[in-house]
Amino acid sequence: MPSPVMIVGAGPGAPDLMTLRAARAVEAAEVLVWTDSLVSPTIAALAPEGCERIRTSTLTLEEVLEVVVQRARDGRRVVRLHDGDPCLYGALQEQICRLADAGLAVEVVPGISAYQATAAALGRELTIPGVVQTIVLSRAGGRTGVPERESLERLAALRASLCLYLSARHVEEVQAELLRHYPADTPVAIGYRVSWPDQWLTVVPLREMAAVSRERQLIRTTLYVVSPALASAGEARSRLYSADHHHLFRGGAD
Template identity: 85%
Template sequence: MSSGKVWIVGAGPGAPDLMTLRALRAVETAEVLVWTDSLVNPQIAALAPEGCERLRTSTLTLEELMAVIIDRARAGRKVVRLHDGDTALYSALNEQLCRLVDAGIAVEVVPGLSAYQATAASLSSELTIPGLVQTIVISRAGGRTGVPERESLANLASLGASLCLYLSARHVEEVQAELLRHYPADTPVAIGYRVSWPDQWLSVVPLSSMAAVSQERQLIRTTLYIVSPALAAPGEARSKLYSASHHHLFRGGAT
């Protein structure tokens, strides 16, 4: 293994068997494992080999974290930075990449399954139904971090698409009120808490009950909402791709 390289790895939503093979191989050969212990299943961190240095990040600032990663990488050790979910979503990937590039350290990014995908699979649901909804929007409530005005919840909800909201449980009352301006009150909402973990809780409720159910369950973190008409799709909805009348490169249409 060449020196001066860091692997930033998406661990998936929680269950070890939902990791990608590439992510698993990275963890199993790590010499230094830097992991988000507040969000990543400890069973995944336990897959690192005996003798691997393990560093939990829940009490560290980004500066403290990056100082250790850069030090270990420069020493020629294989450093695996393990994130929950997928590295492309709410992972602080960009801030870490900038510091590693500035330090002259090569980086390999390994994607992971996201919670919205695991939630849809647990419900045996497709979020893009022909003639009903063909767009998936992934976002979050503003909160302390905020979102650009053009990405306000009002603008996103006006699409009527399958809307996946992360990091929003603390603001669920305001979220529900805004969504009710754009979706019918009986629109199904999947509420997923720690999806794919042993203590997973997952339920589909009407949009009008979204806040009340969240508050009853005392959900404030590690919660995902999927608001979508697709969760109540009619049984006759059919993809044109597999229709006998649909021509494409590999199959002629009906004559």
């Protein structure tokens, strides 16, 4: 029986931000099918000498899956390498269904996502007690659209920590909608290729989000994190670590 096809998250870009499981999968690959337009070549280079490396930037999803199925049926260890986490905007469901139809098992290896790498690079928490306790991951509608119940208008009304992928091409419309709900001085982290050698990361007021994006000519591999947590003064404290908070491992104050 063929080995499971590994669908592996490469993380945000830096090789040392891969999980151990992801790195080991790449290092053992006999066929590496990788998103070369989004995954760092230093990660693809972790594959062993003699591994067949197949770039997917010029292929349709159907063509990618045809290659994966063929190589897996030949009994080779196939790693399908995605940027970030394959469970986020990675066409994961379509791939799993096609591979299941071909009688192939699948193992998914998660990866650190760009929003996590961005928060870490800034040294900021996105869930500050008394300020914001919810993180929303979404995207602008664009050509593929989003369900009406998940429209940016509805999500922005929460005024949560809002992480927007795949939205740089529509930044003017995004900013206009966000300004209807968030104060104009709400901090927005703009991250381009976070954790790559050419990373660019800044925090600007919401009112400047579109202008800065256009000035930098950002179109792709860009993440926006809109959050009041980025302006928190740091005085808020989690109740979990309060001396009077009882839990299983620590008694509270008398």
